[in-house]
Amino acid sequence: MDFSLLTIKIYIENWLGGLAANWDYAQVILPSLLHGTVTTIQVFFVTLIFSIPLGLPLALGSESRLLPIRWFCRFYVFVFRGTPLMLQLFFVYFIIPIYTGIMLDAMTSSMITFVLNYAAYLSEIYRGGINSIDRGQYEAAACLGLSKAQTVLGIVLPQMVRVVLPAVGNEMITLVKDTSLVYALGVTELLKASRAAVNRDGNLTAYLLAAVIYLILTFGLTKLQKYLERRFSRHEKRSE
Amino acid sequence: MAPLLELNHICKRFGNLQALDDVTLHVNKGETVAIIGPSGSGKSTLLRSVNYLEKISSGEIIIKGQKLVQSPQGKPLYLPEREIRRICSEIGMIFQHFNLFPHMTTLGNITYAPIKVKKQPPAEAEAEARRLLELVGLETKADCYPAQLSGGQKQRVAIARGLAMQPELMLFDEPTSALDPEITGEVLSVMKTLAEQRMTMLVVTHEMGFAREVADRVIFMADGHIVEQGLPQDIFNNPQSERLQNFLKSILRS
Numbered sequence: 001m002d003f004s005l006l007t008i009k010i011y012i013e014n015w016l017g018g019l020a021a022n023w024d025y026a027q028v029i030l031p032s033l034l035h036g037t038v039t040t041i042q043v044f045f046v047t048l049i050f051s052i053p054l055g056l057p058l059a060l061g062s063e064s065r066l067l068p069i070r071w072f073c074r075f076y077v078f079v080f081r082g083t084p085l086m087l088q089l090f091f092v093y094f095i096i097p098i099y100t101g102i103m104l105d106a107m108t109s110s111m112i113t114f115v116l117n118y119a120a121y122l123s124e125i126y127r128g129g130i131n132s133i134d135r136g137q138y139e140a141a142a143c144l145g146l147s148k149a150q151t152v153l154g155i156v157l158p159q160m161v162r163v164v165l166p167a168v169g170n171e172m173i174t175l176v177k178d179t180s181l182v183y184a185l186g187v188t189e190l191l192k193a194s195r196a197a198v199n200r201d202g203n204l205t206a207y208l209l210a211a212v213i214y215l216i217l218t219f220g221l222t223k224l225q226k227y228l229e230r231r232f233s234r235h236e237k238r239s240e
Numbered sequence: 241m242a243p244l245l246e247l248n249h250i251c252k253r254f255g256n257l258q259a260l261d262d263v264t265l266h267v268n269k270g271e272t273v274a275i276i277g278p279s280g281s282g283k284s285t286l287l288r289s290v291n292y293l294e295k296i297s298s299g300e301i302i303i304k305g306q307k308l309v310q311s312p313q314g315k316p317l318y319l320p321e322r323e324i325r326r327i328c329s330e331i332g333m334i335f336q337h338f339n340l341f342p343h344m345t346t347l348g349n350i351t352y353a354p355i356k357v358k359k360q361p362p363a364e365a366e367a368e369a370r371r372l373l374e375l376v377g378l379e380t381k382a383d384c385y386p387a388q389l390s391g392g393q394k395q396r397v398a399i400a401r402g403l404a405m406q407p408e409l410m411l412f413d414e415p416t417s418a419l420d421p422e423i424t425g426e427v428l429s430v431m432k433t434l435a436e437q438r439m440t441m442l443v444v445t446h447e448m449g450f451a452r453e454v455a456d457r458v459i460f461m462a463d464g465h466i467v468e469q470g471l472p473q474d475i476f477n478n479p480q481s482e483r484l485q486n487f488l489k490s491i492l493r494s
Contacts, residue, residue: 031380136339139293144353145329154352158343220311235343 012109022205029197029206036193037213039107043179043189045218048116048172053120054115060152062127073123080120086184088113106185114179121171129164130156162232169225171220190214241447242305244269244440245290246344249311250299252285252464261464267409270438274445274455274472276461278487282450283444287411290442291328292318303327304408314491317427329357332402332410336417338394340386340401346373347382350401358405365404374402376430392423403434412443428454446493452476460484 061073080088093109094101103152104112143149180191188196190210197206243266252260260282263274265309267273275283288294290301295318298311306327309318318324341349350369354360358361361370371381376396386394395415402410412431429452435441435454445451451458458475460468462483479485 016276134339136335136337137341140333140339140341142293142325142337143291143328143331143333144354144401145325145357150356154356159341162343182310235345236387237385 025201025203026205026209029201030209032193032197033190033206033213034208037217039182039187040176040179040190041116041217042107043111043182043187044176044196046111047118047175048180050115051118051122052168056157058119059126059130060122062123063066063130077120077123080117081124085113085117085178086181088117089181089184096178106180106182106187108231110185110187114182115177115189118171118175122168125164125167125171126160128167129160132163133159162229162236165225165229165232168222171227172225173221176214176217176221242269243270245442246300246302247286247290248300248302250286250289250301251297252289253281253297253489254293258464260289263299263464263466265459266464267442269308269408269440271456272435272439272441272443272454273457273459274443275459275461276445276448276451276487277461279352281461284413284462287413287442287444289372290325290409290411291331293333302379303331307343310478329353329405329482330408332405334352334395334398334402334410334412334415334456336414338386338391338398340394340398342386345383345385346378346389346397346400349386349397350404353401353415354404364388369404372403373397375403376400377426390423391419392426395419395427399427399430399434409442412441412445412448414444414446446491447474448476448488461485462487 029122058073058076061069062077064070064073089110092113093104093106099106137155137159138151141155179189182189183192183195190213195212196205198204245265245267247263247265250260250263251258261283263286265273265286275286277283285294287298290303292308295296296309296316298316300315304327306323307319308324308327309316311317319327324398327385341352344352347366347369350372351360351362351365354365354368355362370379370382373382376399378393378396378400379394381389381397386397389397396399399410399415415431416427419427424447428447431441431443431450432454443450443455453472455472457469458472459466460475460481460483468481468484469480478489479488
């Protein structure tokens with residue numbers, strides 16, 4: 001084995017050269033990947049902004065004493081949790097227009113489906129959070145003469161937020177990755193853009209870049225989640 | 241003068257269990273009434289029926305002349321929910337486990353209901369809250385969260401919270417049972433102060449010392465009945481029924 005210093009030097013030069021070439025290539029495909037990332041972020045934020053509040057009436061409705069409301073909410077959750085998200089995308093995009101005549105573009109259909117789907121999952125998380133609140137809290141609120149609405153808004157929800165934050169954060173990280181499903185309707189998001197580059201150029205760098213971009217997005221979310229958890233459990237601390 | 245609180249022929253069943261069996265009890269304004277008895281005797285159920293935490297099976301509850309519930313045909317007929325809430329907001333309730341709102345400071349706990357229910361201006365509610373905190377000896381804890389308070393302090397905050405609604409009647413459901421023995425005193429002394437100020441109080445308690453010293457009248461309950469009632473000295477020094485004699489013996493032995 002001739003493992004002289006020279007050979008090592010050549011190895012390193014080759015490797016660095018390859019890296020440099022890769023970097024040049026990466027710069028070529030990066031704009032299209034970032035373009036896909038924008039779509040990914042759009043679907044993510046629209047889903048986050050609408051599904052987080054929409055889950056709440058569903059959660060309260062699932063426990064409602066009015067049977068039609070309870071049945072509706074539970075059936076809704078049953079359907080949206082019980083079928084694949086991709087199938088739901090097909091339903092909204094292909095089947096609804098046939099029966100209603102309402103045509104939506106692929107991006108709008110995707111976002112609507114994601115909101116409806118995530119609201120179902122979040123409502124179950126909220127329901128768990130609401131049920132975890134001690135009966136004594138309701139009793140104390142009732143004894144002070146608080147109405148149902150005042151009890152829910154002032155007493156139950158603020159305590160529920162702290163309980164459900166880890167699970168909601170988890171769900172939002174799943175959402176970042178689930179957005180890749182919209183490729184099924186032909187929408188070009190991050191994963192589809194990188195696959196296009198890989199198929200076109202026969203070079204796997206795009207997948208590596210996609211992974212890095214997904215990790216950056218989820219890293220930001222993880223930080224945000226940690227911050228919110230701290231903020232909402234301030235009152236748990238025993239001393240100032 | 242009519243009693244502040246009238247409980248007439250209250251029955252309460254949980255499935256097959258007859259928790260309350262034809263209980264009649266009147267409480268006058270300014271009176272402190274202690275309810276004692278073995279566990280499972282229906283004391284707490286009776287107390288919780290007064291402000292609608294339990295629905296009775298039959299009987300009549302009259303608060304300040306308003307019939308919260310009546311049973312014309314043996315079935316309970318309650319007032320509409322709104323009316324009940326209005327009447328019950330004049331009754332303060334203190335729980336064994338405090339039930340403070342953990343996400344609010346002491347001040348927030350005390351002022352929330354006056355601001356939301358009584359529409360008191362926040363500044364006024366806060367001034368009142370600070371006055372009440374002084375009464376219970378916790379003026380320095382206004383900005384603490386419940387997690388930062390000891391059990392005795394929590395219960396005193398709960399009392400201040402109840403008083404902030406300016407109730408006509410305070411119900412205490414074993415207020416010291418969850419506390420370590422050495423700190424029950426701080427809660428009992430606040431209750432004693434209230435009794436001296438002629439607050440009307442109905443107290444379910446295992447503190448025989450409190451019942452003997454502070455109560456105007458002591459009720460002994462067993463198996464869903466009022467077995468004996470009277471002045472504290474009669475109840476404790478001269479018990480008539482065998483149930484009460486046995487109960488007092490077992491308490492003194494422990």
